[in-house]
Amino acid sequence: MQAQQLQDALESTALFVLGSAPMSFLVDSFNAFLELLGAPVPPTDAEQLATWIAATMSTLASYYILFGQRHKRRREHLYTELRRAQLQVARLEEKLLEAEGEEDSDKGGREVRIWMDGAFDMMHYGHMNAFRQGKALGTHLVVGVNSDESIAKCKGPPVMNDQERLTAVEGCKFVDEVVPGVPYVMSPEYLEYVIDKYRIDFVVHGDDPCIVDGKDVYEAAKARGKYRSIPRTEGVSTTDIVGRMLLQSRSHHSLRGGEQEIPRLASFNRRREPTQVRSKFLTTSWMLRLFSAGVQAPPKGARVVYIDGETATIAFICETCCVVRVITASNSIRNPLAPLKDHSSAGIPSRRLGAWDMFHAGHVAILKQARDFGDYLIAGVHSDEVVNAQRGLNMPIMNLNERVLSVLGCAYVNDVLIDAPLRMTREMIASLNISAAVHGTVDDNMAVHATGDEGGQGQEATKFSPYEVPKDMGIFHEIKRQVDSSTLTVMEIVGRIEANQELFQRKYAKKMAAEDEYYKNRYKLTPKDATSASS
Numbered sequence: 001m002q003a004q005q006l007q008d009a010l011e012s013t014a015l016f017v018l019g020s021a022p023m024s025f026l027v028d029s030f031n032a033f034l035e036l037l038g039a040p041v042p043p044t045d046a047e048q049l050a051t052w053i054a055a056t057m058s059t060l061a062s063y064y065i066l067f068g069q070r071h072k073r074r075r076e077h078l079y080t081e082l083r084r085a086q087l088q089v090a091r092l093e094e095k096l097l098e099a100e101g102e103e104d105s106d107k108g109g110r111e112v113r114i115w116m117d118g119a120f121d122m123m124h125y126g127h128m129n130a131f132r133q134g135k136a137l138g139t140h141l142v143v144g145v146n147s148d149e150s151i152a153k154c155k156g157p158p159v160m161n162d163q164e165r166l167t168a169v170e171g172c173k174f175v176d177e178v179v180p181g182v183p184y185v186m187s188p189e190y191l192e193y194v195i196d197k198y199r200i201d202f203v204v205h206g207d208d209p210c211i212v213d214g215k216d217v218y219e220a221a222k223a224r225g226k227y228r229s230i231p232r233t234e235g236v237s238t239t240d241i242v243g244r245m246l247l248q249s250r251s252h253h254s255l256r257g258g259e260q261e262i263p264r265l266a267s268f269n270r271r272r273e274p275t276q277v278r279s280k281f282l283t284t285s286w287m288l289r290l291f292s293a294g295v296q297a298p299p300k301g302a303r304v305v306y307i308d309g310e311t312a313t314i315a316f317i318c319e320t321c322c323v324v325r326v327i328t329a330s331n332s333i334r335n336p337l338a339p340l341k342d343h344s345s346a347g348i349p350s351r352r353l354g355a356w357d358m359f360h361a362g363h364v365a366i367l368k369q370a371r372d373f374g375d376y377l378i379a380g381v382h383s384d385e386v387v388n389a390q391r392g393l394n395m396p397i398m399n400l401n402e403r404v405l406s407v408l409g410c411a412y413v414n415d416v417l418i419d420a421p422l423r424m425t426r427e428m429i430a431s432l433n434i435s436a437a438v439h440g441t442v443d444d445n446m447a448v449h450a451t452g453d454e455g456g457q458g459q460e461a462t463k464f465s466p467y468e469v470p471k472d473m474g475i476f477h478e479i480k481r482q483v484d485s486s487t488l489t490v491m492e493i494v495g496r497i498e499a500n501q502e503l504f505q506r507k508y509a510k511k512m513a514a515e516d517e518y519y520k521n522r523y524k525l526t527p528k529d530a531t532s533a534s535s
Contacts, residue, residue: 308380380420
């Protein structure tokens with residue numbers, strides 16, 4: 001009885017819907033559409049249209065169930081295979097690292113002295129990786145730094161002066177000895193002088209050609225059988241960095257998307273499977289593991305020092321991002337960042353975030369001072385998202401992965417905290433066993449901070465200091481700039497580029513053409529392939 005009543009109710013409802021004004025309008029519109037198309041069919045009534053809609057929906061649902069799930073399973077299978085391949089690559093990379101270490105130990109104690117030279121203008125991790133590769137060919141690396149005069153004569157004036165470039169090279173952990181004032185083009189006579197004075201076994205340079213006025217700079221070394229080449233570090237160059245400043249693009253930033261970045265020590269990354277770097281530049285977990293190869297945990301009883309930037313005023317920070325909890329036994333920490341809020345009415349001065357951007361002589365100077373506060377120095381590096389939210393424009397110039405590699409290559413840094421939390425907590429201090437938290441006074445600020453123009457947050461911030469806890473614990477120290485140390489900042493570097501923008505634009509265009517030719521020859525690319533690769 002109830003079933004019959006339900007059936008009657010459904011039929012009456014269906015009749016009501018089919019005879020309703022909206023349904024009539026829908027049928028008339030559908031018939032008008034068919035007539036417009038010239039379809040030679042009799043007019044469709046409401047019941048036929050309803051049947052057609054139901055059949056279409058059933059077909060689509062069936063397709064999703066039968067084929068959509070199959071596509072999903074295929075994607076899951078491919079993802080599983082990708083993860084397995086990544087793990088295999090990680091294992092092979094670890095074996096390669098072990099093999100390199102065994103090769104070093106097989107040198108039998110005999111000193112093999114390596115010579116490298118160059119301008120090393122606007123020092124970046126590509127230079128540091130070249131030093132690492134050069135050092136691996138011997139036991140003692142001597143680096144000659146070209147003079148301002150010789151660089152200007154051969155390729156135009158450098159961005160950094162002699163002392164700034166010397167300080168940056170001296171601060172690299174792979175370099176044992178630095179020679180200033182080296183000519184850009186080595187003559188046979190100068191090569192003889194270098195080999196005799198510094199007892200050089202091999203002269204090393206990247207595999208990209210170094211031609212000046214039609215002459216190979218290393219022709220004399222090659223003639224003596226003293227030349228060795230190393231693979232060029234792809235994905236970064238001084239030309240590329242200048243281009244980022246000139247083009248004002250943010251495409252180099254590491255995009256976090258919806259995933260949460262996990263703050264972690266660089267040393268911990270060697271024991272993790274490879275992570276995907278969402279940047280068109282080739283800063284990979286492989287490079288990070290190579291730079292982290294010699295990183296060890298602080299010895300028992302060591303005084304651990306932590307530093308995360310160049311200034312020491314108030315910090316902007318989201319109200320809920322101060323939660324830090326330990327997730328591993330190897331000092332990797334997690335900081336669940338909430339979306340940054342706009343404090344446009346707060347009226348509180350903001351901190352100038354220390355990002356270690358475009359790693360330079362000023363950074364080396366402050367890290368050297370920080371190391372003097374203890375035995376083991378950990379440097380915190382903030383994410384691109386956090387830095388850009390404060391500085392705006394296309395800052396940072398170098399993305400998170402690139403900045404981490406540059407800091408990790410510094411001789412005074414023992415480990416790096418990647419995507420460091422903005423606020424230090426007691427839990428973080430206990431987890432990393434921090435004995436001293438230090439901060440510098442050199443202002444690496446941008447003019448847009450005052451108003452928040454170009455995406456920067458300006459003079460807006462929340463109501464607490466990132467160093468409130470270490471100050472309360474009595475372990476906070478402010479580093480005063482030494483009289484003889486560098487006061488170089490990112491904005492000063494940008495200013496130098498802008499002051500000679502026309503010159504650097506010409507150099508950029510010329511160098512980019514040369515680099516495109518290099519990659520085309522190296523990978524045998526056709527013009528079409530080269531265009532696709534650069535897009």
